[in-house]
Amino acid sequence: MTAYATAPVPSSYTAAREVGFLRGPFAGATFREIGYTITSLPVAIVGFVFTVVLFSAGVGLAVTVLGLPVLAAMLAGARGLGAAERGRARLGLGLDVEGPGPVVAERSGFWGAMRARLTDAAGWKALLFHVVMFPYRIFSFVMSVTFLLVGWVVALLPAYNWVFPKYVEGWGGYRIYDFTSGGIRHTYDITSPLQLAAVSLVGFAVVFLTPKLVRALTNVDRAAVRGLLGK
Numbered sequence: 705m706t707a708y709a710t711a712p713v714p715s716s717y718t719a720a721r722e723v724g725f726l727r728g729p730f731a732g733a734t735f736r737e738i739g740y741t742i743t744s745l746p747v748a749i750v751g752f753v754f755t756v757v758l759f760s761a762g763v764g765l766a767v768t769v770l771g772l773p774v775l776a777a778m779l780a781g782a783r784g785l786g787a788a789e790r791g792r793a794r795l796g797l798g799l800d801v802e803g804p805g806p807v808v809a810e811r812s813g814f815w816g817a818m819r820a821r822l823t824d825a826a827g828w829k830a831l832l833f834h835v836v837m838f839p840y841r842i843f844s845f846v847m848s849v850t851f852l853l854v855g856w857v858v859a860l861l862p863a864y865n866w867v868f869p870k871y872v873e874g875w876g877g878y879r880i881y882d883f884t885s886g887g888i889r890h891t892y893d894i895t896s897p898l899q900l901a902a903v904s905l906v907g908f909a910v911v912f913l914t915p916k917l918v919r920a921l922t923n924v925d926r927a928a929v930r931g932l933l934g935k
Contacts, residue, residue: 728915733798737918740796741841741848744925747792748841751785751834754778759831772818779827786830786933793929797922801934833932837925844921851914858907862900868893 723731758778765771786803793799804826811819821827861878868875876893877900883890894903 722919723915725912725916729911731915734915734918736796736798737915737922738848738852740792740925741844741918741921743792743796744837744841745845747789748834748838751782751789752838754781754785755831755834772822776818776821779821779824779831782830782834783824783827786826786833789833789929790933793925797926797929799926799929801929803933804935829932833928836932837928840924844924847921848914848918851910851917855907855910855914859904859911861894861903861907865894865900869895 723733728734755778758774758781762771762775762778765774783804790801790803793801808820865877868878872879877895878893880892880894881890894900
């Protein structure tokens with residue numbers, strides 16, 4: 705019998721490939737990465753609050769026997785949240801990371817289980833992930849949403865610039881600034897086709913650069929998931 709080698713089937717959950725510059729704003733991978741950064745904020749809040757509350761309670765009760773089960777539950781919960789994060793990374797970032805193995809107690813009984821949980825390196829790494837990534841995900845959320853919205857709002861200004869002179873008294877178009885100095889009022893409105901074209905080009909530049917920014921931001925998430933939530 706002759707054996708034939710079969711080529712590996714590419715998985716949709718392998719690391720996402722770089723999207724071309726012109727396709728970037730419209731590629732499915734870009735929308736998934738933006739969705740990942742947006743949903744990461746509420747998920748990060750849940751993970752951070754969970755960690756802080758249970759860690760504080762566990763340390764506060766450490767002088768009694770009650771503190772150990774609380775800390776053990778905290779580490780078990782951190783593992784569970786870490787598994788959810790690996791699932792999110794698989795769906796949103798195309799990153800497939802193998803999770804750590806189960807906790808194995810060297811001794812039977814309650815104290816053996818407690819010791820195994822409290823010395824679980826994977827649990828502590830998952831806990832560190834939720835603490836470290838909380839401020840970063842606030843930053844990535846703000847950056848992603850700001851660039852996404854500003855880019856499209858500025859790029860599409862020629863389509864809605866007529867609204868300002870029609871509905872805002874005294875405006876000839878979108879007003880860049882309006883201030884008074886030395887008793888003289890200074891204003892600057894975008895009115896001419898050349899001005900609108902220039903502003904729109906700036907907006908489209910931001911639109912096409914946004915996928916690159918989001919990819920750079922999510923690369924930090926990829927590294928954190930690999931390093932702190934992987935096997």
